[in-house]
Amino acid sequence: MSLSMTAMIDVADAQKTFTMHLQGGIELPVVRGVTFHVNPGECVVLSGPSGAGKSSILKMIFGNYRCDSGRIGIRHRGTVIDLATAEPRQILNVRRSTIGYVSQFLRAVPRVATVDVVAEPLIVNGMSRADAQARAGALLHRLNIPERLWQLPPATFSGGEQQRVNIARGFISDLPILLLDEPTASLDAANRAVVVELVAEKKRQGVAMVAIVHDDEIRHLIADRIVDVASFAAAA
Amino acid sequence: MVDQGSADLATLESDRPLLVAESLSKSFGRIAACRDVSFSLYPGEVLAIVGESGSGKSTLLQMLSGQLAPSAGHVSYRMRDGVTRDLTTLGEAERRFLFRTDWGFVHQDPAQGLRMAVSAGANVGERLMAVGWNHYGRIRDTASDWLTRVEIDVARIDDAPRTYSGGMRQRLQIARNLVTEPRLVFMDEPTGGLDVSVQARLLDLVRSLVAELHLAVIIVTHDLAVARLLSHRVMVMKGGRVIETGLTDQVLDDPREPYTQLLVSSILPP
């Protein structure tokens, strides 16, 4: 794999093992030797069987999981930061202005209205509440979340609705890197198409994306490259 | 989730820590309550200190807020004029002034942080009067403003907190602390003793105020859910030592130490 000077993500030989102290100290290797890069405007899809470590890799790129060794190079504001060794504050900075993460399940603060959940990343970056809510509304509208639900907290929504709120929050700001964990899993055909469209738009804006997608058709539509995670599976 | 972004400012301000603890230790006779704790806190950052009873977290909070002298180590704070001072070099007058203006301290029991026999308006206005505000109307307006912000009915402004419910008292305590726009707030189990729904409301309030006012907060709690909701970083304490530290989501999703794994696995699923 050749190193591109302009790569947004550059993972080199990353490795992770879980040590389960409560189960007598069993070691569960997750991945090793993870190496790949992602360029701006590219969508790299991680493929592989369930349990192979795809979500874990995504979380390592986001800094949610810590690496035991290796390098997670992220292009942040023009310089490259290694998330594996960065200070907690730096990781927070990177998350705020560079990497967005759309998780598989919505984890929102309870009791916050949907439109505010979606608008929050913009408000935090300085946009006025009114403008942010307007943009949030537009995106929710595109994802077919009816306006009557916007003032309700998403906790009572269906799985599919929650996932669309999640996607809206992830896609609303202009972050140069997006990590997508099963973005279309609970969606019907119409909404899957919307997501595909959103991904395409982001590509045109030069956003680098890493996605986990099980649906072959969707994968075919959004992937520029496919990285098979099975090659990174740690020996049992 | 936690407002991840407020820790990031492009200004130089946030590149310098607000509070620095170096090798803090405290012994009471043979008992080592707190051992070798070090960390830096930046403006707008929320740090949770998590641990069970006897872990040393309350002792640590007392040292950090200048109420208890450490047996070893230092706590330094960057004052409003930009100069960083070791807390032990502050005179009593300076320390008390700091406590009333640039710092807040929210007690677990609101009765300890309020004057129970004095009206709510006077409770909120006291800090203002202590720094020289001399206009009754303005003091009262500011107090009313804050009562609204912490969701207390303004009609209760002349009632003493003796007549308030537990949740209202706690919110009043928060208003009383925030009225002088402190940069750092210490919280000692602020939701302890409150009903679950009342807790939830209080946490929402704290969360939004922290984001809005760019507060740095050190919050001691035994409740991991509170840590997850409010904090950017968490320090796990056991037996007086910090056994694990990192971003909240890192420590709670990817716990490394045996004790941390035990704590995380003990949370009852919702």
Next chain:
Amino acid sequence: MNAPAYNFAYLDEQTKRMIRRAILKAIAIPGYQVPFASREMPMPYGWGTGGVQVTAAILGPQDVLKVIDQGSDDTTNAISIRKFFAKTAGVATTTATEEATVIQTRHRIPETALNENQVLVYQVPIPEPLRFLEPRETETRRMHALAEYGLMHVKLYEDIARFGHIATAYAYPVKVNARYVMDPSPTPKFDNPKMDNCAALQLFGAGREKRIYAIPPYTQVVSLDFEDHPFEPYRFNAPCALCGAENSYLDEIVTDDKGGRMFVCSDTDYCEGRQAAGHHGSLSAAPYKEKAGSHG
């Protein structure tokens, strides 16, 4: 008769020296409460022992002493203290304010303006203005030392919130020389302005609490208030019934059992002086003369 031989003004010289040192310290720190070793006096606590000790310490053979109690020279206490000093010090005594060099007072300041040759000695029950807000002596001392007077304003705030105005009518707290907050003793707030920039030396003695404090001549004394609720001395509705004075503090005197009452100057010397000079009020006759429908 074996009349006892008293040292001049009753106290021994060492005690006077101790009290004078405390007085000097008090003058050097206006409004600050100086502790002193209060002695057993031949009257119980609560009867002016602090004022008596201060007077005893400063009295000299050439002094002329006036003693008033609630403005009057002829109440039992005023008379007995005046006689006490006449006996133990042999000093001249007077009821005329202008003639006195030392004036000991309980709870009033004379209406006649004082001059630089006079000393006003106040009798003080509770010297600590913050006492009713903060019962701990350790804490109030710290508050004075650090000039932390927010609590005092809390009390004033509470008054306005509850009553619409500051409700304190006497012992109204003042700030002395822009530093210490002081209790002026239970004088009516009407008298507070007289303390400001006064030509005479003002000394305060609390015998039971064992504190002395002082306001040197021409010192700034400001009554605490809020910008939008400024201090206002009490205004009476009518002049003195005996001498017609409009700017003196009035006592209410019940004249009969049918609700009849009249208002006369509390400062008896001032009132008599005005009457002697020809001023008359609506009731210049003796108080027990009835007049239908008369109010003071």
